Amino acid sequence: MSKITTHHTEIRVLPSELVSADANIKGSLCGGILYLIYDTTVAMISSFIEERWLRVTKRRAAVENRKILGMRAAGVIADYDFYKEYAVLFNQFRSAQGRQHLMFDVALNELAAQRAIEISQPRGFSHAGIEKYNVGENIAMMASSSDSPRDLIALWARSPEHRTNMLSYGYHKTGIAKNGKYAVQIFD
Numbered sequence: 001m002s003k004i005t006t007h008h009t010e011i012r013v014l015p016s017e018l019v020s021a022d023a024n025i026k027g028s029l030c031g032g033i034l035y036l037i038y039d040t041t042v043a044m045i046s047s048f049i050e051e052r053w054l055r056v057t058k059r060r061a062a063v064e065n066r067k068i069l070g071m072r073a074a075g076v077i078a079d080y081d082f083y084k085e086y087a088v089l090f091n092q093f094r095s096a097q098g099r100q101h102l103m104f105d106v107a108l109n110e111l112a113a114q115r116a117i118e119i120s121q122p123r124g125f126s127h128a129g130i131e132k133y134n135v136g137e138n139i140a141m142m143a144s145s146s147d148s149p150r151d152l153i154a155l156w157a158r159s160p161e162h163r164t165n166m167l168s169y170g171y172h173k174t175g176i177a178k179n180g181k182y183a184v185q186i187f188d
Contacts, residue, residue: 083109086149086176090166090185093153097167108135108175108186115139115186116179125182136165136187145180152183 091101111133119125119139130137138156156162165171171187178184 082149082178083176086152089149089153090174090176093157094167099167099169102171102174102187105173105175105188108173108188109177110175111135112175112177112184112186113179114177115184116177116182119184120179120182133186136168136171138162138165138183138185138187140183142181142183145178147181156185 087104094101115130115137118129119141125139125141127137127139140152140155140162142152142155153166156166165185165187168187173188175186176183
């Protein structure tokens, strides 16, 4: 491991991270320490941080893409516009009742997607199985898979138990998923 010294600040980097083969760095190698001009050091550090940030960002994007592809393969994400419209209408519904907006959460969307698949199975339409997650849940079997987000909100709002979940002060996050005519909303 080598040390880069810059105006009373030391940053330790591995030799392979120090310079690329084509870098034009002014400085001298003395006793295993590379003394560099301040501007060059700042540029190297900035480049090093930017490269790491790009690698992390690309990894996160790849993970998100795999999740979305998996949900699409399962038939859960058929229409992104449905979810976008639902999120807007749901929070408008809460606002109209004097409640704060809930944040739509990726992990809860994934749980809702899993539950939407489960409840669409023969004899699977029930709340059985959700208890282990310690969350609230609304499930619905809509008249058709083409029902709108407005229809779904109206359906749940007419039911006292579902309406209670939709308007609870105890929840701060939510997730929604739809599988054909089956819909699930999770609350946490």
